[in-house]
Amino acid sequence: xGTQQTSKRSGAGTQPDPMxxxxxxxxxxxxxxxDTTTLELKSQADDAGMAFLPGQFNMLYTYGVxxxxxxxxxxxxxxEIFVHTIRVVGAVTRAIGKLKQGDTIGVRGPYGGSWPVEQxxxxxxxxxxxGIGLAPLRPVxxxxxxxxxxxxxxxxxxxxxxxxxxxFRRDLEKWRSRFDLxxxxxxxxxxxxxxxxxxxxxxxxxxxxxxxxxSTAMVCGPEIMMRFTALELEKxxxxxDRMYISMERNMKxxxxxxxxxxxxxxxxxxxxxxxxxxxxxxxxxxxxL
Amino acid sequence: MRDLxxxxxxxxxxxxxxxEHIKLLVGCASNVVxxxxxxxxxxxxxxxxxxxIRHGRVLIETHVPQKGPIMIRSREAGEILxxxxxxxxxxxxxxxxxxxxxxxxALDGKCLREKCEEDHDLGYEVMRRFVLIIAQQLEAxxxxxxxxxxxxxNK
Amino acid sequence: MTEIxxxxxxxxxxxxxxxxxxxxALSDSGxxxxxxxxxxxxxxxxxxxAVDELPVGWVDVCEPxxxxxxxxxxxxxxxYTIGSQSWRRFLHPPTNKLWEATxxxxxxxxxxxxxxxxxxxxxxxxxxxLAALAIHDKIFSQxxxxxxxxxERRRNLFVVAVNCVRPGGTCFCASMKTGxxxxxxxDLALTEMYVSNRHYFIVEPGSKAxxxxxxxxxxxxxxxxxxxxxxxELNRAAAGMTRTIDSEHIGKLLNKKFDDPHWxxxxxxxxxxxxxxxxxxxxxxxxxxDSSDLxxxxxxxxxxxxxxxxxxxxxxxxxxxxxxxxxxYRQWMMHKLVYWQEQFGMLGCVGCGRCITWCPxxxxxxxxxxxxxxxx
Numbered sequence: 001x002g003t004q005q006t007s008k009r010s011g012a013g014t015q016p017d018p019m020x021x022x023x024x025x026x027x028x029x030x031x032x033x034x035d036t037t038t039l040e041l042k043s044q045a046d047d048a049g050m051a052f053l054p055g056q057f058n059m060l061y062t063y064g065v066x067x068x069x070x071x072x073x074x075x076x077x078x079x080e081i082f083v084h085t086i087r088v089v090g091a092v093t094r095a096i097g098k099l100k101q102g103d104t105i106g107v108r109g110p111y112g113g114s115w116p117v118e119q120x121x122x123x124x125x126x127x128x129x130x131g132i133g134l135a136p137l138r139p140v141x142x143x144x145x146x147x148x149x150x151x152x153x154x155x156x157x158x159x160x161x162x163x164x165x166x167x168f169r170r171d172l173e174k175w176r177s178r179f180d181l182x183x184x185x186x187x188x189x190x191x192x193x194x195x196x197x198x199x200x201x202x203x204x205x206x207x208x209x210x211x212x213x214x215s216t217a218m219v220c221g222p223e224i225m226m227r228f229t230a231l232e233l234e235k236x237x238x239x240x241d242r243m244y245i246s247m248e249r250n251m252k253x254x255x256x257x258x259x260x261x262x263x264x265x266x267x268x269x270x271x272x273x274x275x276x277x278x279x280x281x282x283x284x285x286x287x288x289l
Numbered sequence: 290m291r292d293l294x295x296x297x298x299x300x301x302x303x304x305x306x307x308x309e310h311i312k313l314l315v316g317c318a319s320n321v322v323x324x325x326x327x328x329x330x331x332x333x334x335x336x337x338x339x340x341x342i343r344h345g346r347v348l349i350e351t352h353v354p355q356k357g358p359i360m361i362r363s364r365e366a367g368e369i370l371x372x373x374x375x376x377x378x379x380x381x382x383x384x385x386x387x388x389x390x391x392x393x394x395a396l397d398g399k400c401l402r403e404k405c406e407e408d409h410d411l412g413y414e415v416m417r418r419f420v421l422i423i424a425q426q427l428e429a430x431x432x433x434x435x436x437x438x439x440x441x442x443n444k
Numbered sequence: 445m446t447e448i449x450x451x452x453x454x455x456x457x458x459x460x461x462x463x464x465x466x467x468x469a470l471s472d473s474g475x476x477x478x479x480x481x482x483x484x485x486x487x488x489x490x491x492x493x494a495v496d497e498l499p500v501g502w503v504d505v506c507e508p509x510x511x512x513x514x515x516x517x518x519x520x521x522x523x524y525t526i527g528s529q530s531w532r533r534f535l536h537p538p539t540n541k542l543w544e545a546t547x548x549x550x551x552x553x554x555x556x557x558x559x560x561x562x563x564x565x566x567x568x569x570x571x572x573x574l575a576a577l578a579i580h581d582k583i584f585s586q587x588x589x590x591x592x593x594x595x596e597r598r599r600n601l602f603v604v605a606v607n608c609v610r611p612g613g614t615c616f617c618a619s620m621k622t623g624x625x626x627x628x629x630x631d632l633a634l635t636e637m638y639v640s641n642r643h644y645f646i647v648e649p650g651s652k653a654x655x656x657x658x659x660x661x662x663x664x665x666x667x668x669x670x671x672x673x674x675x676x677e678l679n680r681a682a683a684g685m686t687r688t689i690d691s692e693h694i695g696k697l698l699n700k701k702f703d704d705p706h707w708x709x710x711x712x713x714x715x716x717x718x719x720x721x722x723x724x725x726x727x728x729x730x731x732x733x734d735s736s737d738l739x740x741x742x743x744x745x746x747x748x749x750x751x752x753x754x755x756x757x758x759x760x761x762x763x764x765x766x767x768x769x770x771x772x773y774r775q776w777m778m779h780k781l782v783y784w785q786e787q788f789g790m791l792g793c794v795g796c797g798r799c800i801t802w803c804p805x806x807x808x809x810x811x812x813x814x815x816x817x818x819x820x
Binding site: 017018019020021022023025044061063064065066067089090102103104106248249250252253255256257258259260262264265267270286287288289 | 542543545547550551552553554556583584587588589590591592593702703728729730731732734735736740743745747750752757758759760761762765766767768771775779782783784785786
């Protein structure tokens with residue numbers, strides 16, 4: 001593991017003081033699910049420092065309430081805005097969830113490393129995700145589709161708790177209508193009119209069509225889901241050095257100075273949050289590390 | 290019958306099984322078709338078969354009063370449906386319903402149990418394969434219990 | 445252990461009676477003086493002006509979980525070994541306002557605080573504390589991201605080190621290779637000598653600024669006997685430390701002990717009070733606190749020292765990553781002795797012994813490290 005970076009990053013140096021918050025305007029609000037919203041944020045100064053890599057996050061601040069790290073869920077090519085998808089889980093995300101068009105929000109970032117979209121060129125790409133974990137992977141999907149010819153088969157395996165909790169339905173339907181991205185959805189339990197897969201997301205892996213010898217897997221979800229997904233992907237023949245995961249820890253500063261997000265010798269905010277699995281494996285199952 | 294035999298011989302689930310044993314299985318097999326929405330298995334009834342799904346999708350569900358049917362697992366083409374025929378008292382624990390037009394090969398459980406009893410080599414081969422299926426189901430069920438999407442994975 | 449010596453050049457002697465001239469020269473150069481003094485029966489580092497504010501004749505007695513000051517016959521200025529708290533509060537304050545914000549129509553404006561321009565002179569920095577300072581320099585001003593607040597305060601610092609001729613009861617700097625004599629990172633390094641009722645200081649400049657300051661002082665060239673006597677004292681101090689950590693191998697050895705049951709026995713005693721993290725000179729963790737006034741017109745962000753011994757420290761929605769006492773003590777100790785090395789290329793422990801002294805139940809990091817890595 002260690003502090004070695006697995007991928008390119010940007011953001012460093014674009015801000016003179018990494019502790020300083022930049023005011024942004026909420027340009028658009030979209031309610032995704034009862035507890036999940038997507039915000040489009042536009043800088044109130046200039047558009048400098050808006051470049052980001054898929055997988056990077058911003059620290060989002062609501063006036064007087066607090067700050068939380070949230071992955072960017074938008075498209076790289078829309079360079080003048082940040083898109084974030086936020087699920088209400090605490091006081092700050094609740095405050096963010098109440099923001100309306102025209103409100104101001106504070107931004108620090110983007111911070112952290114990226115998903116290995118460059119390293120995956122020429123291989124099949126398998127994305128495995130669950131719940132809100134689809135949001136940090138959405139920039140990857142945009143990127144892969146925009147550069148479709150550079151990749152082999154693209155597979156997106158997505159699990160949600162119930163059909164009602166499937167995120168980005170419109171995107172999923174749109175992507176499904178393309179025939180160059182294989183999307184498989186599953187839910188933990190369903191009632192009513194659901195006729196799709198039922199079972200955890202790991203059950204989709206065995207059925208999916210990809211070449212395990214020439215695949216890059218990107219896995220985003222709760223740790224327990226990523227651990228079992230890694231086992232299943234390994235069973236199918238993908239090596240640990242071709243699997244990438246996204247870790248989540250308490251973050252206060254976002255730039256490796258406050259200490260909170262450490263996993264062993266790694267600062268998740270600065271050295272992660274995306275890790276190649278073989279670099280995280282030795283500590284992945286250590287309890288309370 | 291030739292079609293059945295060929296299908297079973299080529300099925301990954303039976304890979305490595307000897308020709309004699311395949312013949313024994315064919316003796317208990319038949320083609321079945323279910324319309325979309327049709328029940329394949331009913332909870333509480335005698336578990337007298339299992340299925341090689343050839344086409345379509347099957348939802349395993351249970352009915353909860355006031356809530357209606359709750360779907361807890363799906364089985365796809367290429368997969369095996371049903372293992373209660375192996376476990377006394379040979380009674381189905383859940384309903385299974387075709388989510389769309391579904392074609393399958395049904396194997397008569399009672400017939401197969403008898404053949405496994407007579408030929409323990411066949412019995413071992415069948416058990417070995419079903420243990421894998423049961424283990425997979427158990428692991429997936431444990432994960433479902435953990436409610437793994439409940440916690441946000443968002444940064 | 446290698447022999448402790450002084451450099452051949454630039455070393456001078458300052459008599460005790462002229463010590464105030466050193467403080468005056470610094471004050472005259474615009475420095476705010478921070479040094480040891482006695483308050484609440486403990487040595488603390490505070491704003492000082494004159495030599496008589498120093499802990500004249502006071503000696504600290506440190507044991508696991510115990511601390512007291514006793515009067516010594518000798519009227520030493522630095523006869524104690526170490527302050528109860530470290531210097532880090534002056535460079536990385538316990539509470540530090542990062543910025544303010546004011547309402548501005550529908551939004552808000554962020555106002556950055558004025559940079560800290562205060563010139564500070566630290567008087568009486570021990571060798572282990574210099575090592576801690578070097579560690580914080582690396583963390584806050586030599587990484588991918590720079591902590592501006594630290595860098596501003598650090599830029600204007602003048603460091604007067606004082607070498608240790610008396611190892612404290614909980615010290616183990618010799619084994620950590622951080623003392624007892626200062627070798628770098630100071631402007632001036634003093635060795636306090638009290639020989640046959642003569643009280644004087646060997647003064648070693650460590651920087652251009654230090655040399656310039658020496659030029660203003662009533663110093664004289666040292667006799668060879670004076671240098672020899674100081675060397676002897678320092679070597680005796682190095683040999684006099686009873687506690688040790690095998691600093692060369694501890695990282696590798698301890699990393700294999702993550703699941704060792706011994707952590708549980710430490711956790712049975714640990715109160716998770718966080719004292720060790722508050723007195724540690726290398727601990728650097730902080731929390732952010734956002735607040736606004738009642739009118740909502742004004743908001744601000746304070747950065748405050750935090751401790752990995754709290755449940756909140758590792759909290760993410762749904763629960764804390766480290767909820768057991770075992771895991772939190774383990775995190776603290778393994779960070780210091782294992783992860784730190786991979787993160788910053790150095791150990792996170794400098795052997796000052798404060799965590800041992802100020803632990804209310806006397807947990808001794810050297811003893812626990814020994815227990816965990818002892819070969820069967």
